[in-house]
Amino acid sequence: MYNLKDRKVLVTGASRGLGAEIARAFAAEGCDLAITYLGSKDKAEAVAAEIRSSTGRQVVILQAELSLVPECERIVEEAVKGLGGLDIVVHNAGNTTVVPFGDIDALSETDWDYTWNMLVKSNVFLFRAARPHFKANPDGGVFLMQSSIAGLLQNGSSMAYSVCRAAGLHLTRCLAETQGPDIRVNAICPGLVDTERTAVFTEEQRQGFKEMAKLKRITTPEEIAMTFVFAAKNSGMTGERIRVDSGMVVV
Numbered sequence: 444m445y446n447l448k449d450r451k452v453l454v455t456g457a458s459r460g461l462g463a464e465i466a467r468a469f470a471a472e473g474c475d476l477a478i479t480y481l482g483s484k485d486k487a488e489a490v491a492a493e494i495r496s497s498t499g500r501q502v503v504i505l506q507a508e509l510s511l512v513p514e515c516e517r518i519v520e521e522a523v524k525g526l527g528g529l530d531i532v533v534h535n536a537g538n539t540t541v542v543p544f545g546d547i548d549a550l551s552e553t554d555w556d557y558t559w560n561m562l563v564k565s566n567v568f569l570f571r572a573a574r575p576h577f578k579a580n581p582d583g584g585v586f587l588m589q590s591s592i593a594g595l596l597q598n599g600s601s602m603a604y605s606v607c608r609a610a611g612l613h614l615t616r617c618l619a620e621t622q623g624p625d626i627r628v629n630a631i632c633p634g635l636v637d638t639e640r641t642a643v644f645t646e647e648q649r650q651g652f653k654e655m656a657k658l659k660r661i662t663t664p665e666e667i668a669m670t671f672v673f674a675a676k677n678s679g680m681t682g683e684r685i686r687v688d689s690g691m692v693v694v
C-alpha cells in the first residue's frame with residue numbers, strides 16, 4: 444500500500460465541486476495540498492481555509508488556465524516550490540459546453556481545440572512536469588486523471604467531451620504501459636454527480652438520471668473522492684479506469 448501520510452498532492456480545479464471534495468479527502472488522510480482554481484479565488488480560499496482548520500494540513504492556492512501548456516508546467520513548479528516536493532497529481536479540472544450530442548455543427552473549431560487541450564493535452568504536460576519529481580521519490584509517484592462515463596459511451600454533454608474523455612482513457616493506458624515501474628496512472632469515471640456544474644439539470648432530468656441508474660440514485664462527491672484516495676493508496680493498480688456512477692452504465 445502507498446501510505447498517504449505526509450504526501451504532497453496537487454489537485455487541479457479544487458475551488459468547488461469534485462475537486463474540493465477530493466482535496467478534503469486527501470487532507471483527511473494526512474496529505475499537504477496545492478489546489479488550483481481558474482476564476483473563483485474566493486471559493487478556493489474558502490476551501491483552503493476549511494481544510495487547514497479541520498485537518499491542520501498545509502494548503503497552497505494556485506491560479507491557472509490549464510488548457511494552456513505553460514500554465515500546466517508552471518503550476519507543477521509552483522506546487523513543488525510551495526510544498527517542498529510532489530508525490531501525487533490529481534488532474535480534476537475540466538468544463539464542458541452542453542449541446543445536443545448529435546448536432547455536429549454545434550461546436551466550433553475553437554470549442555474542439557479547447558476541449559482537446561483541456562481534457563487531453565493538459566494531462567500530458569502535467570504528467571511530464573511532475574515525472575522528475577515522481578522519479579526522485581523512493582516510493583514513486585501517482586498520476587490520477589478525472590474522466591467520465593462519457594468517455595466510455597457515445598453520449599455526454601457534447602461529442603467533443605465524449606471523444607476527448609475517451610482519448611484521456613487511452614492516454615491513461617499508454618502512460619501506464621510506458622511510464623512504470625515507479626509511476627502509477629489511473630482514471631476515475633464518474634457518472635452524474637451533484638455539483639454546481641450539474642445544477643443546470645431540471646428536476647425531471649434528475650429523475651430520469653436516477654431511473655437510468657441501476658441503484659436508483661445519484662452518486663455523491665464523497666463517493667468520487669474516496670475512489671481517488673483508494674486509487675492513490677493501491678500500489679497494485681495501474682492503467683485502470685474505475686467507473687463510479689451508481690450503475691448508470693454497466694460496461
Ligand SMILES: NC(=O)c1ccc[n+]([C@@H]2O[C@H](COP(=O)([O-])OP(=O)(O)OC[C@H]3O[C@@H](n4cnc5c(N)ncnc54)[C@H](OP(=O)(O)O)[C@@H]3O)[C@@H](O)[C@H]2O)c1
Nearest residue numbers: 456458460461480481482483509536537591635636638640
Ligand atoms: N459533476 C459531474 O457530474 C461530473 C461527471 C463526470 C466527470 N466530471 C468531471 O469532473 C471534474 C469536476 O467536475 P465538477 O462537477 O466538480 O465541475 P465544476 O463544479 O464546474 O468545477 C470545475 C473546477 O475546474 C476549474 N476549471 C474549470 N475550467 C478550468 C480551466 N480551463 N483551467 C483551470 N481550471 C479550470 C474550476 O475553477 P473555477 O471554480 O475557478 O472556475 C473548478 O475548480 C471535471 O473535469 C468534469 O468534467 C464531472
